[in-house]
Amino acid sequence: MKKALIISLLLTATLALQARQDSTAFYRHDVRIGWGEMLIESVLYGARPVHSWPQPDKLSPDYRAVERTNAWLSGHFFAEYQYYFRHWLSFGTQLDFEAILWDKTTYDRYRNQVGPTQRERNYNLVLMPELRFTYFRSPYVRMHSGLGIGVNFAFDNMGGFAAAGAFNLDLFTLQVGKDHWYGAIELGMLNAMNRDRLFYVGSRLISVSVGYTL
Numbered sequence: 001m002k003k004a005l006i007i008s009l010l011l012t013a014t015l016a017l018q019a020r021q022d023s024t025a026f027y028r029h030d031v032r033i034g035w036g037e038m039l040i041e042s043v044l045y046g047a048r049p050v051h052s053w054p055q056p057d058k059l060s061p062d063y064r065a066v067e068r069t070n071a072w073l074s075g076h077f078f079a080e081y082q083y084y085f086r087h088w089l090s091f092g093t094q095l096d097f098e099a100i101l102w103d104k105t106t107y108d109r110y111r112n113q114v115g116p117t118q119r120e121r122n123y124n125l126v127l128m129p130e131l132r133f134t135y136f137r138s139p140y141v142r143m144h145s146g147l148g149i150g151v152n153f154a155f156d157n158m159g160g161f162a163a164a165g166a167f168n169l170d171l172f173t174l175q176v177g178k179d180h181w182y183g184a185i186e187l188g189m190l191n192a193m194n195r196d197r198l199f200y201v202g203s204r205l206i207s208v209s210v211g212y213t214l
Contacts, residue, residue, distance in 0.1 A: 026087045026137065027213035032184065034209025036076035038098060040202050045071060045100050045122075052111055059109040066106050074099040076190070076204045080130070088134045094148060094168070096126040096190065096204075121157040124199060126150060126166045126192065140178055146170035152192035154199055164194035168204075175211070184209045 051065040075098065082092035100122040106114045128150030136143040148168040155161045173186040186207045192199040 026084055027180070028084050030082040030084065030090065030092070030211060030213050031080070032209045032211030033079045034077075034184070034186075034207050036078065036186075036188075036190075036204035036207030038073045038075050038100075038203060039205060041073055041098070041100060041200055042071075044200075045073070045102065050111075051107065053109065056109040056111075061109070063109040064106050064114060065108075065111075066104060068102045068104055071100075071102040073101075076207065078204075078207070078209075080209075082130075082132055084134075087137055090132045090134070092130055092132070094126070094128045094130050094150075096124075096128065098124050098203075100124075119157070123155055124192065125153045125155075126190070127153075128166060128168060130168065130170070132170070140176060142175040142182070144170070144173050144175070146173075152199055154192075162194065162197065164192045164197070164199055166190070166192040177211075180213050182211050182213070184211060 045068075050067060053059060076096050077098070078094055078096040080092060080094040082090040084090040101120070103117050103119050105117045108114050128148040130146050130148030132144050132146035134142055134144040146168075147170065148166075150166050152164045152166040153161070154164065168191070169189045171187045171189065173184055173188075175182045175184040177183060186209065188204055188207065189202045190204040191201045193201070
């Protein structure tokens with residue numbers, strides 16, 4: 001009976017010590033790069049349907065239709081650095097870039113091109129500090145959520161420039177790896193807007209990344 005009790009106490013102490021080591025042994029620095037989709041932007045800024053009218057003679061001679069063609073969206077390319085103060089709390093900065101490109105052509109009522117095709121190139125660059133909370137940690141799996149607040153710089157090939165507030169809701173991120181390297185999939189919502197314009201909302205819903213800890 002005494003031997004069983006001693007063995008049980010030793011086993012309990014060993015498990016408790018191992019659990020403490022798992023929660024306190026962690027790398028301080030976390031660097032990752034990734035790519036996220038642009039589903040919302042593809043709906044808002046994608047190619048527009050061709051305007052072709054069955055009875056163009058009934059339209060005004062001054063009628064003009066602008067068509068957006070050859071739309072291309074780069075997706076979100078991002079890089080991030082995080083510093084862990086505790087095994088569950090870290091703070092860092094993220095840089096996110098996206099490009100939205102299209103051609104814009106004006107047509108008359110007979111769908112004859114009026115004027116040259118204009119190539120528009122639009123870019124968004126986000127600089128965003130982010131706070132992260134890691135609520136599960138094991139040798140192979142980590143789970144975290146976070147909140148980022150920063151600024152979005154929007155510019156284009158026609159000299160346009162605007163700054164806007166930006167924030168990101170990292171709803172859930174799953175990291176899988178061993179030792180230093182890991183892969184991650186994130187469910188989030190990246191948003192940017194100012195008083196005059198909504199640049200994007202609910203963007204980068206799903207993203208994938210690879211990271212290195214040290």
